[in-house]
Amino acid sequence: MGLRAGAVHDSPAVSPEETAAVRTADGGRGYRSFVPYLRAWSQVTPEPLRTAIRLAATGVASEALPAASEFGAAPRSSMVSAEAAGAALTAFLDGPALAYSTGQHTPAGSPTSQLAADLAIGTISARTVLARINERLRDPFLLAEEREGLRDYTKALARRDFFLQLAWFFEDVPDAILQPKMQSFRFARSHRQLSAWREGRTGYPLVDAGIRQLHATGWMHPRVRLVAASFLCFDLGVDWRVGRDEWDRYLIEDEPALATGNWQWIAGVGADLAAYPRIYNPVNQARRYDPSASYVRRWIAELARIPGADVLDPATAAHRPQLALDLFDGDAYPAPVLDHAAVARAFLERYVREVGSAAPATL
Ligand SMILES: Cc1cc2nc3c(=O)[nH]c(=O)nc-3n(C[C@H](O)[C@H](O)[C@H](O)COP(=O)(O)OP(=O)(O)OC[C@H]3O[C@@H](n4cnc5c(N)ncnc54)[C@H](O)[C@@H]3O)c2cc1C
Numbered sequence: 001m002g003l004r005a006g007a008v009h010d011s012p013a014v015s016p017e018e019t020a021a022v023r024t025a026d027g028g029r030g031y032r033s034f035v036p037y038l039r040a041w042s043q044v045t046p047e048p049l050r051t052a053i054r055l056a057a058t059g060v061a062s063e064a065l066p067a068a069s070e071f072g073a074a075p076r077s078s079m080v081s082a083e084a085a086g087a088a089l090t091a092f093l094d095g096p097a098l099a100y101s102t103g104q105h106t107p108a109g110s111p112t113s114q115l116a117a118d119l120a121i122g123t124i125s126a127r128t129v130l131a132r133i134n135e136r137l138r139d140p141f142l143l144a145e146e147r148e149g150l151r152d153y154t155k156a157l158a159r160r161d162f163f164l165q166l167a168w169f170f171e172d173v174p175d176a177i178l179q180p181k182m183q184s185f186r187f188a189r190s191h192r193q194l195s196a197w198r199e200g201r202t203g204y205p206l207v208d209a210g211i212r213q214l215h216a217t218g219w220m221h222p223r224v225r226l227v228a229a230s231f232l233c234f235d236l237g238v239d240w241r242v243g244r245d246e247w248d249r250y251l252i253e254d255e256p257a258l259a260t261g262n263w264q265w266i267a268g269v270g271a272d273l274a275a276y277p278r279i280y281n282p283v284n285q286a287r288r289y290d291p292s293a294s295y296v297r298r299w300i301a302e303l304a305r306i307p308g309a310d311v312l313d314p315a316t317a318a319h320r321p322q323l324a325l326d327l328f329d330g331d332a333y334p335a336p337v338l339d340h341a342a343v344a345r346a347f348l349e350r351y352v353r354e355v356g357s358a359a360p361a362t363l
Pocket residue numbers: 104112113114115116117119120156157159160161163220221222225226229251253254255256258259260262263266
């Protein structure tokens with residue numbers, strides 16, 4: 001019919017070919033490590049998309065799109081659309097983006113952009129987000145820490161592109177163990193406490209709050225993802241693919257390259273060189289990033305009315321006698337299903353025995 005079809009690489013802000021081209025020695029290949037990738041990525045200024053997209057009116061008969069109720073889902077209160085995504089970006093850049101350096105770590109603090117789903121389905125493009133950040137950076141009245149926030153946010157987009165290019169150039173990424181030293185290290189496929197992790201009932205409040213936020217909203221704060229993922233891989237010793245596939249059932253943002261890349265990073269089996277396993281201490285992390293326990297109280301109903309930051313540490317359990325009282329509807333909040341310090345030590349000993357690296361203190 002005289003129509004032409006064109007393909008453009010428009011999911012990342014900077015296409016894999018552009019960053020690969022920066023590399024002159026073995027040009028054409030992707031990056032396996034984020035730091036040199038970021039250097040190359042920063043040298044490329046993404047061009048606006050030149051292709052004018054016009055949808056031709058074809059007059060072809062088609063069935064109606066399915067309604068949310070057909071999937072047993074409640075209709076959304078707001079429409080998913082390019083306009084809504086653009087408005088969310090504007091609201092984010094007007095305030096929370098300027099505090100992103102701390103917001104990305106504090107689940108009860110300044111919100112992150114929550115644009116992952118829009119970026120994944122294309123209601124906003126990463127290129128647009130980047131252009132808008134750069135425009136914001138031109139404001140001469142920004143404070144140094146506000147600039148820092150915007151730069152950290154730019155880095156988050158670069159990390160997204162990094163994992164996308166990894167999946168583009170290394171096609172076996174989704175199920176492969178990229179670290180040679182981890183090839184023969186075996187994670188379990190199951191654990192007697194796996195269902196406690198899946199359900200958000202490990203007795204470690206930050207982990208459980210994250211899982212419950214995920215179940216309730218289809219999203220989990222990024223800092224909490226790290227802690228909850230580490231708990232699966234190192235406290236339970238369960239394979240990262242089990243965690244990735246479990247969360248894939250709940251996360252609205254459907255971006256397999258990012259899910260795989262981040263899970264591999266945590267498990268220490270991914271593209272980057274991890275000198276040691278990234279074991280996060282769930283109690284220390286909670287004390288550091290949710291010091292008033294407001295995030296934990298928000299998502300764990302059983303802890304909502306327990307005052308003080310004591311709720312963050314199940315071991316001291318000053319609140320245990322209160323929980324034991326028959327004051328709460330439903331089940332009481334569980335005692336820790338395992339002793340983090342003991343299992344983390346056991347994991348590190350096994351790691352040093354089988355992989356050989358020295359193991360520094362846990363995070
Ligand atoms: C164990 C684990 C699993 C994850 N699984 C997914 C997943 O399935 N899908 C997914 O899109 N992201 C995943 N992430 C990455 C990140 O946590 C989310 O992209 C982010 O939390 C989404 O929230 P936001 O849009 O508010 O992010 P913001 O903090 O506002 O960041 C802006 C955008 O930058 C990108 N970004 C931010 N952090 C990362 C990162 N670590 N890696 C890659 N891109 C990043 C995302 O596109 C995000 O929307 C995972 C992270 C971890 C640690």
